[in-house]
Amino acid sequence: MSIPKQNIIKEKKNKFVQNEEEYNKRLDVEINQLVDSFDHIVRASKIGDNDKYRVFQEEYLINCMSANIIRSAQSLLSLISELKQSILLYDYKSLNSGILSRIETIEQEKLTINNRLMSLQSDIRNNLKELEDVHYSSISFDMNDINNQNNEEIKPEIKPEIKQEEKKEIKQEVKQEIKQEVKQEIKQ
Template structure:
């Protein structure tokens, strides 16, 4: 019960982070587009151009920061799914066990065949040895 509540809280946290990052990207992008629009008739001073350029750089940096945050969020979600995906983990373990059991059976079969071959060779060698001493 407590684990389900913790998982739900974690998922809500992921949703909030995603919404915040998307809103940040959209807001900064629209502000940059608004700054680009100027009237051709209005003269623009150098200091205004520099201020606008600086603000655009800051907003672009904010967009990059939000994009990096979204990449971190994706990594966190993948980690969350890997850690909390017990059916997948159990299936993987069951498959590995089945594969190992097949390998064990195959190795046992090869060892039995090898034992039989060695026993046959040993029998033939003993027979040859004891027959050669008698003569």
């Protein structure tokens, strides 16, 4: 893995740890408030000799504590809902494993494609070499045939009295004609 990917993963882990700590704190606070409120309700509901003022005061305390219990329960339910959403949306382990498996499959595909390209390149190189060999060998055969034909055509025309210089000139002319014919054949 590269360094930027590791940094991103570390940042996400740190964020997840911070969120986890925040959720744990919220959970502890809400549960403590729920237990404290329930404890106050139980203490206030003891039967005893109380005057009307004390009864109204306990009734008000019980109403407040029951409201606190309801609020804590709603807060816990919303916390559960947030946790479910975070598991569905931000399940980093499964997301990371999915991403890593996708990266691995892409790397494998890349390797197979590179191997195919290398084999195709070597096949093309070999075929090109064979074609060049065949082409150049056919040109050399054609040149030999042309030389033989030209030599046969020239021989009857050559007289024994021809000087050496004239022979050289004739050979050069023949070579030039052969080259021109070969060039024409190559173009075709």
